[in-house]
Amino acid sequence: MSDLFDQPGADRSSEAPRPLADRLRPRALAEVIGQDQVLGPEAPLGTMLASGALSSLVFWGPPGVGKTTIARLLADETDLHFVQISAIFTGVPELRKVFEAAKMRRRNGQGTLLFVDEIHRFNKAQQDSFLPHMEDGTILLVGATTENPSFELNAALLSRAQVLVLERLDLADLEHLAQRAEAELGRALPLDGEAREALLEMADGDGRALLNLVEQVMGWKVEGKLDTGGLQTRLTRRAAQYDKSGEAHYNLISALHKSVRGSDPDAALYWLARMLTGGEDPRYLARRITRMAVEDIGLADPQAQTICLHAWETYERLGSPEGELALGQAVTYLALAPKSNAGYAAFKGAMAAAKQTGSEPPPKIIRNAPTKLMKDLGYGEGYAYDHDAEDAFSGQNYFPDGMKRGVYYTPPDRGFERELKKRLDYFVKLRAKRQG
Known part of the structure; x- marks a missing residue:
């Protein structure tokens, strides 16, 4: 307790x-x-x-x-x-x-x-x-x-x-504790139903905090029962439990990120508000919100990243609390935007391949040849200038010689990436035709 x-x-x-x-x-x-x-x-x-x-x-x-x-x-x-x-x-x-x-x-x-x-x-x-x-x-x-x-x-x-x-006490537990306090003191709290519930919520799951609040209320001299407004004028709401460097910080940013990824704007706004009321730095939130646009929306909605950057800039100009509204609007947009991690997955795949084949040189046809010696060594020889090719596409191999062609970007059939998928499929077929 x-x-x-x-x-x-x-x-x-x-x-x-x-x-x-x-x-x-x-x-x-x-x-x-x-x-x-x-x-x-x-x-x-x-x-x-x-x-x-x-x-x-x-x-x-x-x-x-x-x-x-x-x-x-x-x-x-x-x-x-x-x-x-x-x-x-x-x-x-x-x-x-x-x-x-x-x-x-x-x-x-x-x-x-x-x-x-x-x-x-x-x-x-x-x-x-x-x-x-x-x-x-x-x-x-x-x-x-x-x-x-x-x-x-x-x-x-x-x-x-x-x-x-051990879990924070729920409202039923807190009500039980309040009744026990009333029995000990021999009288009821001078609160109406809504004010009583507001008092329990002020304790925020902390039994000790509730009993301290009850003791304060019982010490007042009031006529009849106070409503919520009367209670709140006499009591200050307990500060939410939030540690900007502890587990609560990571739990709440995870909740915000996953709510955006899950396309739930109401939940995303709630967790954003929880972090802001807990004292989180809005600039940290602006950075993480922009990351969400890059990681979970990507090219499915290229405008999402721009909206996040504009919201960040708006906050920098307006400050708190006015600028926080821009962050809330960005979160709402992200939650409702089409989702794709194809760009994120493609980049990770390319990075993994680069670490495995990091010493492989580019093929000679796409190496620059600014000197005679380099030209004599075959640098740039056979390069096809794509703008001069049919459909402005030569279909040449741009991966290192001997390396199996990598496939990293596989866009889903959602949002703007639906158009990118059509273009990608078009070039895949055209490349096969050119190389064949």
Whole structure:
């Protein structure tokens, strides 16, 4: 539910005022909202607990979905001593102390569940330091990360731990959490139906954020129920989770590119808007949009590339936010344009062939002969000037002597490439006739 539900040494009996998130901290795994894909009877953790064989784990998910909570409750379920550290504030000396204390507990017959928050912040050497203690059973490691473990964690550590994906809470989960908060506080939120839904959406899948918002709303003195407008004048929408250098960046640009390729302008505009509202550099988007025109549309619509370049130039002149509209129009055009990767595939094929035959010289007939010696060597001899040939086409071979003729460009029967295909087929037949 919330990573905030896990302050070490929290005293539930204290009468000092506590944040709502702390008061609603689950006391058992069955109280955790959401994450059935991990905690259900047939899910990985449910199966491990039922068999009594808990392995080291890495929880991967966004903030406020229950990584710390679940780790603490796992320690309770398995009678392990719970130790929590953060990779941000822990160095090698502190790690040594943690490992020594865990060894002492083990000698006294008690295991240790070591929870490492932001584990991806540890460097390779620090991550490697966990391995011997995991292998000999000194610690059972549970790491938490908001970053893709495939990129951020060592292969050796990943091979000794199971990665479990925790998902952002959906609206039903958040509503359940809001009702639990209302029961704890003994009164309902002073919101009408639409405003209540708007509050849930403001949390953006983060249970901790929702409880903080609920606590704010409950502190207001209002008459009756607020509508959406009244709520939004009092609360600022939570900033979207977006890391311009992390996995979210690559996931969203992939979603934008594939929506354009899939000819879905609405989805493409949505992902473009997601990246812009997340703070992405519009110039990066302009470059990637132009790449889409070259890679996925190509000569099926030669105008597409020009439209993208004009949109890029328009943005440079107008700036944000006005210039972003030009990028949106370019994305819409690309999504509805005929698609072809024939030019892209042809270029890759030609590049591969060039690497394999990179030392083969051109045939002598098409070599330039600016000197007498070169003419004496036969450079340019026999070259047929295509403009003087019938149909302005000689049909000569322009590939290296002895190299099998390559076929790289195979345009589809779509868009403008339908015309190019007709021309290509015409020259193929004419070449066969000339060479024959």
